[in-house]
Amino acid sequence: MHWFADLIAAIGVVLNGIPQGIMALSLGFAVFPTTFSFLLVCAINFIFNSVAPVSFQAESLALTGNLGRNTKEYTSIIFGGSIIMAIIGLTGTLTKIVGILGNHIITGMMAGVGIMLAKIALEMAKNSQKSFTGWVSIAIAVVTYLISNDLVWTICLSVIGSSLYAVFGEHYRNELPANVTMRRFIFTKPTFNPRIVRGTLSLACLNIGANLSYGLITGQMTGIKPNPVNLNLLTTSQALADMGTSLLGGAPVETIISATASAPEPVIAGCLMMLIMAVILFAGWLPKIGRYVPSASIAGFLLVLGMFVTFPENAATALAGKEQLVAATTMIITALVDPFVGLLSGGLLKVVLPLLAAL
Numbered sequence: 001m002h003w004f005a006d007l008i009a010a011i012g013v014v015l016n017g018i019p020q021g022i023m024a025l026s027l028g029f030a031v032f033p034t035t036f037s038f039l040l041v042c043a044i045n046f047i048f049n050s051v052a053p054v055s056f057q058a059e060s061l062a063l064t065g066n067l068g069r070n071t072k073e074y075t076s077i078i079f080g081g082s083i084i085m086a087i088i089g090l091t092g093t094l095t096k097i098v099g100i101l102g103n104h105i106i107t108g109m110m111a112g113v114g115i116m117l118a119k120i121a122l123e124m125a126k127n128s129q130k131s132f133t134g135w136v137s138i139a140i141a142v143v144t145y146l147i148s149n150d151l152v153w154t155i156c157l158s159v160i161g162s163s164l165y166a167v168f169g170e171h172y173r174n175e176l177p178a179n180v181t182m183r184r185f186i187f188t189k190p191t192f193n194p195r196i197v198r199g200t201l202s203l204a205c206l207n208i209g210a211n212l213s214y215g216l217i218t219g220q221m222t223g224i225k226p227n228p229v230n231l232n233l234l235t236t237s238q239a240l241a242d243m244g245t246s247l248l249g250g251a252p253v254e255t256i257i258s259a260t261a262s263a264p265e266p267v268i269a270g271c272l273m274m275l276i277m278a279v280i281l282f283a284g285w286l287p288k289i290g291r292y293v294p295s296a297s298i299a300g301f302l303l304v305l306g307m308f309v310t311f312p313e314n315a316a317t318a319l320a321g322k323e324q325l326v327a328a329t330t331m332i333i334t335a336l337v338d339p340f341v342g343l344l345s346g347g348l349l350k351v352v353l354p355l356l357a358a359l
Contacts, residue, residue: 033250080200112334117306141300
């Protein structure tokens with residue numbers, strides 16, 4: 001019966017990924033090219049026996065949508081970020097970066113991202129013109145999470161409930177752009193400007209924190225000791241997947257906390273999840289669902305993810321050590337500006353404070 005437990009775990013993570021894939025659609029990403037990403041990482045994980053899969057990630061999508069202005073800038077940010085992460089993964093410098101900055105700065109940045117996600121969620125709800133879909137999503141998500149303490153139930157019920165309200169209560173229908181629904185590859189040339197450079201650096205900083213925290217948490221869920229996740233392999237495979245799909249206008253995939261790790265065969269369950277997602281994208285089913293799902297329907301999940309999950313866990317870790325001022329500064333600046341500026345500010349403050357104390 002191992003196969004059945006693996007399948008159930010895979011389906012659960014797929015249900016979690018579909019609404020975030022719809023969020024990618026709302027930003028104008030094509031999802032058909034992302035089939036390539038899921039198949040690539042699936043093959044790498046199967047060959048190297050890796051338990052950490054990838055999928056659509058709300059944090060990276062929200063950050064990219066917040067820092068870019070259009071789909072071309074979004075894909076350019078993803079491409080630039082993937083190059084940085086590929087270099088980090090191939091050279092094995094991810095753990096060295098943490099060693100230099102310190103865990104309190106990394107977790108402070110992730111706590112700041114949590115505040116940023118909550119802020120984005122509230123803006124999505126407020127900016128839905130003459131629509132209460134975002135507020136309905138937030139209400140359902142908060143109630144569901146407080147009762148169940150389960151993110152899969154939270155995202156499923158909040159997205160489905162708010163979408164049903166939008167379709168039947170507000171007669172919502174959305175005609176998606178041709179580039180989103182098109183089932184073929186179209187090369188998208190990256191562009192560069194100061195905003196894209198800032199977005200690239202911010203996304204890379206977010207992925208450093210996410211790969212460390214989400215990747216290692218997924219590894220812990222297997223119960224295997226020492227932690228089986230190879231962070232360099234995870235970082236490299238995710239970067240290569242994003243590099244390819246961004247050049248084709250596709251949505252990014254990132255490291256997630258995956259319930260497949262708790263399955264009897266975590267590698268098989270993770271690969272199965274990615275294969276199911278690849279089939280859904282290749283068949284063109286996600287855009288058909290997306291016609292009836294407003295972008296504001298994800299607001300509730302973003303709020304819960306930021307305010308109830310990402311912020312408290314990381315803030316508690318960041319502020320538990322001796323360098324609380326550095327961690328708090330990183331957290332606040334990340335929330336107000338972006339993860340790159342937050343990480344940079346924390347690193348500079350860590351160097352400057354001892355020098356000032358020595359005067």
